[in-house]
Amino acid sequence: MALNLATYAHTVLAARFLGVDPFGAFTAAMNVLIVLSVVSLGLQTTVARRVAAASGHAEAIAHVALRLTYVVAPVLGVALAVASPLLDGVLRLDSLTAALLIAIGAVPMTIMGAQAGLLQGQRRWADLAWVYAASGTSRLVVGTVLLMWKPTLVCGVAGIVAGLCAPVVVGWWFLRTGNPETGEASPVTRARLVGDSLKGAQALLAFMALSNLDVVVARHALADGSSGLYASGLVLSKAVLFLPQIVLVRVFPALSTSAGRRRALTASVGVILFFGVSAAAVTALLPGLALVFVGGQDFTAVRDLLWLFALLGTVQALAQLFIYSVLARAAVGPTLVTWGALLVMVPAGLRMTTVAQMVVLLISVNAALLLVLVAMTSRTQARGSAARAGHSH
Numbered sequence: 435m436a437l438n439l440a441t442y443a444h445t446v447l448a449a450r451f452l453g454v455d456p457f458g459a460f461t462a463a464m465n466v467l468i469v470l471s472v473v474s475l476g477l478q479t480t481v482a483r484r485v486a487a488a489s490g491h492a493e494a495i496a497h498v499a500l501r502l503t504y505v506v507a508p509v510l511g512v513a514l515a516v517a518s519p520l521l522d523g524v525l526r527l528d529s530l531t532a533a534l535l536i537a538i539g540a541v542p543m544t545i546m547g548a549q550a551g552l553l554q555g556q557r558r559w560a561d562l563a564w565v566y567a568a569s570g571t572s573r574l575v576v577g578t579v580l581l582m583w584k585p586t587l588v589c590g591v592a593g594i595v596a597g598l599c600a601p602v603v604v605g606w607w608f609l610r611t612g613n614p615e616t617g618e619a620s621p622v623t624r625a626r627l628v629g630d631s632l633k634g635a636q637a638l639l640a641f642m643a644l645s646n647l648d649v650v651v652a653r654h655a656l657a658d659g660s661s662g663l664y665a666s667g668l669v670l671s672k673a674v675l676f677l678p679q680i681v682l683v684r685v686f687p688a689l690s691t692s693a694g695r696r697r698a699l700t701a702s703v704g705v706i707l708f709f710g711v712s713a714a715a716v717t718a719l720l721p722g723l724a725l726v727f728v729g730g731q732d733f734t735a736v737r738d739l740l741w742l743f744a745l746l747g748t749v750q751a752l753a754q755l756f757i758y759s760v761l762a763r764a765a766v767g768p769t770l771v772t773w774g775a776l777l778v779m780v781p782a783g784l785r786m787t788t789v790a791q792m793v794v795l796l797i798s799v800n801a802a803l804l805l806v807l808v809a810m811t812s813r814t815q816a817r818g819s820a821a822r823a824g825h826s827h
Contacts, residue, residue, distance in 0.1 A: 436563075438676045440570030444577045444593060445669050446727055451585035454662035454732055458653055460590045461665035462525040463532055465646035467594060470540050472642050473510060474547030476635030477503060479758070480627060481548055482686060485555025492556055496609065499548045502627055507544035511537050526653055532591045539595040542602045549605030554683060561608040562683070568604040573597025640772035641757045644779060644803070645675070645750050648796055651783035656792065664789045666733040667743040670724065674713045674747025675754070678706045682758050689759050699811070702755050710748025717741040735789075742793045749800040756807040768807050775803040 445464070449457045481499045485492050514521070514537035522533040546565070553562040577593020649668060653661045681702045688698035717724040718741035725737045753772075760768045779799045786792045 435677075435680055437566040437570035438673070438679060440574040441597075441676070442669070442673045442727075444574045444597075445672070447578055447581060448590045448593075449666055449669065449728065449733070451581040452587065452590060454659055454666075456587055456590075456662075458649070458662035458665045459525065459527050459529075459532075459587050461649050461668060462653055463527060463536055463587070463591050464594060465649050466521065466525065467536055467539055467543070467598075468646045469639070469642045470510075470514070470536070471543055471547075472635045472639040473506070473540075473631075474544045475638050476631040476633075477506075477544065477547040477627075478551035478554065479634045479638075479686065480630040481551030482555040484627070484630075485552060486557075492552070495555075496552050499552065499627060500609075503545050503548035507541045510544055511541040514540050525650060527587065529587050531588050535588065535591045535595050539591075539598045542595075542598045546598070546601050546605060549602065549609060552609060553605070554686070558608070559684075565601045565605050565608070569597050569601040572600035637757055637760055637769040637772065640769055640776060641754060644772060644776045644800070645754075647776070648779065648783060648792065651780055652786075652792055655784045655786050656789065660789055663733055663736040664792055666728045667736050667739060667789065667793060669728045670713075670717065670740055671743040671747035671750065673727075674710050674744050675750045677713075678709045678751055681705050682755060686758060695759070699755070699759055703752065706748070706751045706755060710744065710751060714741050714744040714748060717744045739790055739793060742790075742797065746793055746797050746800065749797060749804055753800055753804045753807060756804070756811055759811060760807075768810050771806050771810070772803060775799050 445461075448460050452460055477499070481495065485495055515534060518530060518533035518537055521536060522528070522530050525533070527533055546569070550562060550565055553565065573593055573596060576596035577590065580589035580593050583589065649661075649665055652664045655661075656664060685698040685702050689695050721737045721740055724740045724744075725731070725733065728736070728740065757768065757772065779796065782795055782799075783792060786795060
């Protein structure tokens with residue numbers, strides 16, 4: 435919760451300091467980092483699932499996972515640094531330095547994924563909470579100071595990178611007491627971790643691309659001012675999307691077991707709907723107040739559409755829950771459906787000419803995806819129940 439609130443606060447401050455068009459570029463850079471976080475999240479979900487299933491081998495798995503991460507993270511960073519001119523052009527950043535900062539930030543972000551997965555798999559919730567809090571706090575404090583010093587795109591992105599470095603130090607501190615060199619064989623090899631992480635990353639990449647590349651599409655389809663307005667609305671949708679993420683962190687181990695999956699899924703849907711519907715209702719009734727939290731009077735043109743952005747965040751949060759449910763079962767079918775939704779969104783988005791059209795398109799695509807994921811999940815659970823009933827007989 436601290437991470438999400440601090441991230442939200444930093445984004446709002448960036449909107450106020452940077453102005454409409456530079457904030458559109460800032461949001462594009464931020465969303466690319468979110469998409470790149472699929473490597474980190476793929477590692478986290480894989481490591482957490484492996485540790486939860488073999489808690490007695492946590493130190494051996496930690497040794498394998500961290501050594502793998504210390505290779506993967508720098509390779510990813512170098513690859514992104516080489517591709518930074520391409521990132522600069524595609525995102526229309528007009529700043530090669532900002533694109534290089536994205537490459538730098540990917541390194542600690544990937545390392546944090548393995549660290550968080552180890553803590554999550556061992557259910558060390560307090561330690562994991564401090565890792566997340568360190569990320570949000572450092573981003574807010576350092577990012578705000580940099581924006582006050584020089585309100586530029588580079589300073590805005592530098593604040594994000596600071597928020598990615600701090601949790602790695604905290605994670606190392608909590609994991610430093612382990613003794614991986616015990617001679618104990620790990621139940622999972624580096625090759626298996628890579629394979630499982632890639633499978634998980636595919637599902638997460640599809641969802642992250644669907645929920646974050648719309649701002650890049652908007653920067654190409656809409657006029658510069660309109661793309662900045664759309665980006666300000668996304669501040670609200672991202673708040674609604676990420677606020678209930680504590681639910682995903684806590685229920686993921688339960689989603690990995692057949693006995694607790696249905697109950698965990700049902701309870702999680704209820705919590706997310708409560709957050710989302712409440713946010714949409716308050717935004718519809720008090721649009722002026724909501725405007726304060728997405729950038730202020732410079733973004734007045736998007737005021738009456740903010741409740742739609744809250745609705746978009748709600749639908750995306752529900753879709754994300756079912757994606758994590760897929761990861762817990764190691765299924766692949768819904769991943770293909772999510773990629774299909776992205777293939778619909780991009781060409782359709784490039785044809786949009788207004789902010790209202792763009793947000794309605796995103797709501798429609800995500801709602802259709804959610805319905806398909808719910809149907810697939812229900813069918814999988816029905817098959818599992820039938821199989822258990824057959825074994826009992």
